[in-house]
Amino acid sequence: MFYSNGFNSKRFIARRETFGLLVYDKKRAKIFIAKGVYSLDGIDKLVFADEKGERTRIEVSEVTLINSNLDLPKDFLFSPTYVEIYPIMNCNERCFFCYVGNSLTHRRMEMSGDIATATANRIGESGVLTTSILGGEPFLYNRLEKLAVNLHDNNTKVSVSTNGTVHNYELFKKLIKIEVGFNVSFHSHIPEIQNKIVKNSIGYNKTVATLKFLLNNTSTEYINVSIVANSLNYEKIPDTIRFLHEIGIDSVSIYHAQGAGFSVTNNLSRLGYFAWLEMMKEAISIGKELGVNVRSVTNYPFFVEKELGFSTDLGLSNFLYGTGDGRRTLYINYDGCIYPTSYNFPDNRLLLGNVIRDSILDIWQNSVILNYIRNASVPKDCKACRFFDICRGGPITNYDLSKYLGHKRIEPNCPIHSKNCIE
C-alpha cells in the first residue's frame, strides 16, 4: 500500500549565504541557489538554479527561511549543510570495506537520550539542511525513533542509512510518517556476492525484503539504494541497477570506497580514476535508459566532469563539490562529540566540541581545527592536477592532517595518487 503524508510541512528550507539563498528541496533532495536574493519579503515566487544550472520556480509560501538577519562569513558557508550522526557503533554485519572498522565491535557505544535531544537541538539552531543517521546499524539503536522525531521537529531533512537486515517494520512505519528518507545499502543483485561483501549468509534475503517493504509502504522519493563500488561488485553494477529498477527502485547512489577502517586493514583495492569514470558513465547511461537516477558519491571532484552532467559555472564549487570537510559537513559521534572529518574519526586530537555545551555555529565559524583544514597545504602532485581548483586537495586534507597529527601516512586517499587501485 502506498503511504505518504505528502508535503504538508514546508517543502523548502532556505538560508542566507553571502552569495544568495541556499535552498534545500526536501521532495527532490536537491540544493538550489538563488543568486542575489537576500530576502523573501514582498516576493511570491523565486527562481532558482540547481547544481546543473537548471531553473525552477518556487512558491514563497512553501519556504522556511532560516538566519535572515545574521552576519555571514564570506569564505565559507554560514554553517554545515549536512551533518552525519553516529548514534550506535554496534552492527550485525561486517562489510569488508566498512570505514567504521573495529569500532563496530564496541557494543555499548550508544547515544543517550539527553545527547540525542541536544544533538537535534544544535542541528536545528544552526540551520543544517540535511542530517543522516548512520552507525553501526541504526536499526539496532533503541532510541532511533526519538532521535529522528527530534531532528524532524528541528526542521532538518532526516535520512537513515541502513543495511536493511533488521525487520522492525513498526519502527519503519513510524519513520515513514515523519518523512524520513531511507538509504538502503545493497551492493550486489547476486546473492553470493552481496552475502560475501557483508559477511552475512542471509544478508541478501533480508535486505531485499526490506526494500520490498519500503516500496510497498512509502513513496519511491524516500528510498535510495547505496552501492559501494569494490573489487567484487564493480563489473556487475549495471546489472544491479537493472535488478533494482525491476523491483521498483528509481534512485541509486554509487560510493567510491574511502580508505579507512576495514578497507585499510583488508587492503581493499579501490577503483582508480579511469575505472571509476568508466563504471559511472555506464551506470548513469543505464540509469537514464531505465529512468533510474544514478549519482556518483566521492570525496573527490570527479563528479564535476562534464560527461557526468555537472556544471561548475555557478561559482559554488568550493562549497558544494569536493570533500565536505571544513566546507559543508560535520560529524557527531554517539557521545555527542563533534568532529570535522570522517578520516581519523573519532580522534580526540580533532575534537571540535560536544553538543551538550557547544553550538555548531560557534564551532563552524571559530574552530582553529576547521580553519586549519580550510587552509590545508597540499602535496606538490596535487598542484599539477587538473581538478585542483575545485578539489583544493580535497582528500589531501587527510594528507595534511596526517602531518598535523604527526602520522607518517603519506597516501592521500585519492585514486589519482593511490598505488593500490583497479584501473
Ligand SMILES: C[S@@+](CC[C@H](N)C(=O)[O-])C[C@H]1O[C@@H](n2cnc3c(N)ncnc32)[C@H](O)[C@@H]1O
Ligand atoms: C558505515 S554505514 C552505517 C549504516 C548502515 N550500517 C549501512 O550499512 O547503511 C554508512 C554507509 O557507508 C557505506 N560505507 C561503508 N564503508 C565505506 C567505505 N569504505 N567507503 C564508502 N562508503 C562506505 C555503507 O555501505 C553505508 O552506505
Ligand code: SF4
Ligand atoms: S557498512 Fe554498515 S552494515 Fe556494513 S559493517 Fe559497516 S556499519 Fe555494518
